[in-house]
Amino acid sequence: MTIDSSIFKAYDIRGIYPGSINEDIAYAIGQGYADFAKPEGEVMIGMDIRLHSKALKDSVIKGLTDAGIDVVDVGFMSTDMLYFGVGNYKFGGGLQSTASHNPPEWHGLKMVEKGPTPMTLEHGIGQVRDFVLSGKTVNADKKGSVRKMDIWEDYCKHILSWIDVTKIKPMKVVLNPNFGLGGKIFEKIVEMGKLPLELIKLNFEPDGNFPKGRPDPFIPENRVEFSELVKTSGADLGITWDADSDRVFFCADGGLFVEPYFLNTILIKQMLKKHPNEKIVYDPRYTWALLDAIKENGGTPTISRVGHSYIKEILKGQNALFGAESSGHTYYRDYWYSDCGMIPPMQVLEYLSETGEKLSNIMAPVLSKYFISGEINSDVSDKEGKMNEIAQKYSDAEVSRLDGVAVEYPDYRFCVRPSNTESLLRLTLEAKSKELMEQKRDEVLAIIRS
Structure with missing residues (x-):
């Protein structure tokens, strides 16, 4: 078996199927995870909607169970459900079969230890890589078991717990999950919370072919169709996610796409209103609008290097309340020091409902300042x-x-x-x-x- 070691990246494993990542390599990664993490208790695993994610997930499960690890297979999930599942049910660790926002031929895995504690190239991914390259195997006398579990309902309940659902006012909302699971998850949250939202759906049905190209709203050309629909439909708000739904972006009424940097000022305000005098983590890419929002709302700014492992480390080490990146990732202390793509939409809906203002008017001052x-x-x-x-x-x-x-x-x-x-x-x-x-x-x- 030929291994391309470049698939082992800073925060996850990603390669092109079936050349650099396939069932054999996924099996070896499952074995390597068991060897490095030595999980106590069950390990949770799920998958995104890519065409070969299920085959890779099943091979990882085989690698884990051959090593004696008990596995909980939760089926389809978003990447932020990985953090929820491992944290909420106190599993021994977790993996997600996903290649995030990459084009459809890409497949991969994200891995966490119990906590959830992220695995990075320095801690975990590098050791799994070395195990896979060594050709070693782990064969337990007693094979691990596999059980299936659906975590969607518990996840949606948790997301709804972040807001007062009775405050949400009727709104028309465009959803663009870029053919990932984000739309289906959001729709379930709306149904369970009985939120008075009219949903307008774009690129809504999950499709691992990603028929309109790379499923990433961070790319400006991917925003045009979305912003236009918000404008022509007269929607109050547009919400769009990348394919694994852990990054979220917003469009204001009238079709104004709001960069996460500026939108994060609302999230900071909402967090500090409910939890005053707390630390907020930011990174050095853009800072002025965030520093204004943190200081105006009584928070303490704490800088971090860019990258989710650095931000999570500072969040945890300093017991900070919240962290925001201009790439669309948002991190919460009370979400197991992890990032989530569904809490921000709840907070924006709550803010618009409380203020009664249009998002375009709320954003105007900061957009004209920086x-x-x-x-x-x-x-x-x-x-x-x-x-x-x-x-x-x-x-x-x-x-x-x-x-x-x-x-x-x-x-x-x-x-x-x-x-x-x-x-x-x-x-x-x-x-x-x-x-x-x-x-x-x-x-x-x-x-x-x-």
Whole structure:
């Protein structure tokens, strides 16, 4: 069996089926998980709607049970259900057969230990990789058992517990799950909570072929159809998820797509209103609007490097209330220090119901105060050298090397970070006017690409 070690990535395992990931490799990964995690109690496993996720899941189960591990097979689930299941039922660990928002030929696995504690390349994924490459096997005298379980109802109840359902006012909402499970899950939440929402469905039925391309709302061209439907239908709100439903994005009435950076100011406000004087975790990509929201609502800002393992570590280590990323991930202390794609829509619906305002009006002040570049990637062979050059060039500014290089002046700031897995530098820049943002964006890009 030939193994492509590059499938073992910083936070998960991803490869193209059947070349770099297939049933044999999935079996070996199940064995490697058992060898590394040595779980006490049952291990939960589920899958997304990709065409071969079930075959890979079944092979992982065989690898686990051959190693003597008892398995709970929960079938279809979103990635944030992995954290819910392992945390809520106190399982010994968990795996999800998913390749997140990648194109349909990609398949993979996310893995957590009990807690849930995320497995990363440094802790867990690297050790599983080494086990798989070694060709070792684990064969227990007593094989593990498999039982099936449906966790959707308990999950939906938990999501509804985050809000006062009686406060939700009638609204028209466009849902775009990008052919993943997010729409079906949200629909069940609405039914169980008897929420007075009229749902308008786009790309709604789960389909592992992802017929409209890469199922990722972070890509601007994937937002056009969604925003247009919010506008033409006269909807109050649009909600869209990536294929495994752990990242969520919003469109305001009138078709205005709201970048997660700006939307997170509402979530911060909602969290601090219910839990005052708590710590909020943010990362250095964009900061000004978040710092305003945290301070105005009596919170304490706590910075973290970009990446879910770093954010979860700080969330847990400092017992912080909430963490927000501009990539659409949102993290909650009371969601087992994990990210969730369904709590934010509940909080936005609650906020709109409480204020009686349109989302477009609520977002207008912050959208007219800060202007952002979006994340711009550049291929750079010497990433460290280029970041040092930038730090030197802007040495009269406030410079941080926490994560790449972050440069701050009174009227603009930017962050240049290296990709974990590719020879890319990623630029994010914000400024206090659109003209300055565009000017400085082009200036910094010219340095990166020179």
